[in-house]
Amino acid sequence: MNLSTKSLMACIAALCMESASAQTIAFAPQREAWLHKAAENMPRLIETEKRPCRVVVSRPDSLAFQGWTMDEAGDMASLYGESFKARREAIVDFGEHTTGYFSFSVDTDTDSDAPLRFRLTFAEVPSELNTPFDPYPGSLSRAWLQDEVVTVMRLPAEVTVPRRVAFRYVKIEMLAHSSFDFRITDMRCRAVTSASGEVPALAPGTDPRIRRIHDVGLATLRECMQTVYEDGPKRDQRLWIGDLYLESLANALTFRNHALTRRCLYLLAALADEEGWLHATVYEYPTPHPQQHQHTMDYSLLYGVTLCEYLQATGDRSTAEDLWPVVVRQIEFARTYLRDDVYDMDKKPGWWLVFDWKDDLDRHASVQGLMTFAIERSYELARMLGREAEVKHWPGLVKAMKTASRKTFFDKKTGLVHSGPDRQVSHLSQVWMILSGTLSAEEGARALKTVLADPTACYPGSPYAYHYLIEAMIRCGMAEEAREKLMAYWGGMIDRGADTFWEVYDPNDDFKSPYGFFPINSYCHAWSCTPVYFIHKYKDIFQR
Known part of the structure; x- marks a missing residue:
């Protein structure tokens, strides 16, 4: 299915309505071509x-x-x-x-x-x-x-x-x-x-529980792979950047339907707001358009990380070159929220931060760590494209942010990262300071072991957050602990009858819902599929 020229132009016109001239719209000359490329990569649905x-x-x-x-x-x-x-x-x-x-x-x-x-x-x-x-x-x-x-x-x-x-x-x-x-x-x-292709077989000696987790994760990914990476096939049924990042990681090691990732990257870029800042979520019908004023800083920063991973998986330099300016725009926009190299939580914008379905999570340390991580990975993309000179200030910014993070959030005596005015200790605060490289592997392992053993620490409330926890544990050399955590958490859903993984899962509360009513939860949800990523990427840890 291809978008007609009329539909494409209508979409571009809608983006330009509030401005006196298309010249004031970021990426105005490229948007129509990007929408065409998104349409060209529309996958065929397999029935x-x-x-x-x-x-x-x-x-x-x-x-x-x-x-x-x-x-x-x-x-x-x-x-x-x-x-x-x-x-x-x-x-x-x-x-x-x-x-x-x-x-x-x-x-x-x-x-x-x-x-x-x-x-x-x-x-x-x-x-x-x-x-x-x-x-x-x-x-x-x-x-x-x-x-x-x-x-x-x-x-x-x-x-x-x-x-x-x-x-x-x-x-x-x-x-x-x-x-x-x-x-x-x-x-x-x-x-x-739209999922197709032969998934690489697991090693013969793979633990049966890991195999079952893999199969359920694969079913979750398959169901969410439609004409975009859907948030969930029951509810929302549209593309979100956070889901795109995790689904594309899993897809790259399983079905390898890279055209779907390419389509999603182009859709998001073409439908950015007038300033070039990405909307967190976009719709396909009746014509492609964004959910207006739906911005999340942590998601927009992950766009460059997603493009970097895509280039590494595919070698598709043309797409990465096309969309490189979008990555730069996300980083430079986020920089306006820094004060003394620390993310300014007091600068209240019209957007929100995701990170987890946890109302009690203080997100300050997490967004500081994620931003550092995203800039560093986006600079890796710049090196791959030979564009380092355009963003030569990024390495210095990353170094300054890590220094400021240690000063602001890290307590050397306890070995823990604290966040917010109440100095909250949470799993995710440690996780994002580890993934950003702000904490060393040794410091990260100490911090994670401490919070995992602390019943008062703010623990993750969703598979989305648990993904990053597993990644941080592996980064810190906690391979056995990561394996055990994956088997306990995603295996816990299987023990409760899951044949696809859920949007929300709290082992301490079967009825947890961010929406005030648990039947509205998505019980097949994109961000929950990533055990298949871990199982295929870290074979020595999980395929035994």
């Missing part, structure tokens, strides 16, 4: 027909994740062969997480004298079928929840839900009927993904 494998019933279980489990209640042949009018409802299990378009047939042997009406509810985990959606208490749109009412006017009929859904379980309930009898048959899903 696979999937069918439910069994009928199940929900059962309360205090030991199960969120209090519910599924028990087998028959095979599909028995469901298809009996009266659904008598049955009234059923839950079917597809046996795996599935993203696509659901269909079913309704058959009768007599005249149908009135319409039928059904409610379909699609669930990634059992609790979604057993938690009332209304009155809805969540902070995100109620429409993200996957329940649909379908009216069937004439029989026999084949019904396809027009909305793409992400699920493992489907509950179908009869809401309205007449005197005639009927059957529900032929349930199926036209599953879609």
Whole structure:
């Protein structure tokens, strides 16, 4: 699918609306070409027909994740062969997480004298079928929840839900009927993904638990690889920079569908704001456009790191040269928030910092470390492109920021990084000072071992944050501890029934939600796929 010239020009015009002249728009001459390149790299979606494998019933279980489990209640042949009018409802299990378009047939042997009406509810985990959606208490749109009412006017009929859904379980309930009898048959899903290619096999002696984590991580990545790297196939269904970075790392070592990464990099660049600052998230439809005023400094800084990793993985110098000015713009914009080489948290902009789903996390030390890390990795990109002279001040800035970081955040007596006015000790503060090279490997190992053993330290609340924790542990030579942490954290989701990894997982709180209602959480989420990255990149640690 290619964007028409008309659509491209409409998108460019929208970006220019608030300015007197396109000359005031950063990257104005390049944007149309970038959108064309994004369109040229639109992947073909691969379609696979999937069918439910069994009928199940929900059962309360205090030991199960969120209090519910599924028990087998028959095979599909028995469901298809009996009266659904008598049955009234059923839950079917597809046996795996599935993203696509659901269909079913309704058959009768007599005249149908009135319409039928059904409610379909699609669930990634059992609790979604057993938690009332209304009155809805969540902070995100109620429409993200996957329940649909379908009216069937004439029989026999084949019904396809027009909305793409992400699920493992489907509950179908009869809401309205007449005197005639009927059957529900032929349930199926036209599953879609852009993931393709043969994934390198794991070493024969790889631990079975690592293998299972790898398989679930791979399924997570596959489901989120659509026409962009989606945040989650159930909810949001759009591109975010933070997810792009982690998904592209995982993809580069597994499916190696590099055109998808290239498409996402071009989309983000073409849809930057008027000053050239990247929006954290962009939409594809009806034409590509950004979510206006949705900026996150930590995400925009990761764009250059993503491009650097992309160039290293592909050797695609042309794309890196094209997008190099965008990287420079992110760094130079972030520099305006430095005061005495320390990130100024008092300069209140119209944006936010992600890092983790943790309201109690003080992010000052983390953003200081991430910015240092991003500048250093972006300078590595400059060297690869032979553009060091254009940013010759960056190495000195990195050195100055590390010195200022040690003075501002690091306590030599305790060996810990502290953040904020209350001198909070958190896992992520240590992590980002390690990844930035502000702490040595020895200092980092000491700091991590201390906070990991401290029950009062602010611990990570999402797989996104745990990714960086694992990376920091490996950087500090804590290979065995990293292996154990990956197996415990992502393995903990599997122990709770996960067949794809979740947006939010706190081993201490199965009902945690950033949105005030746990069924709105994404139970297949892009930033959770990175065990496959670690398992393939660090074979000596994980493939044994």
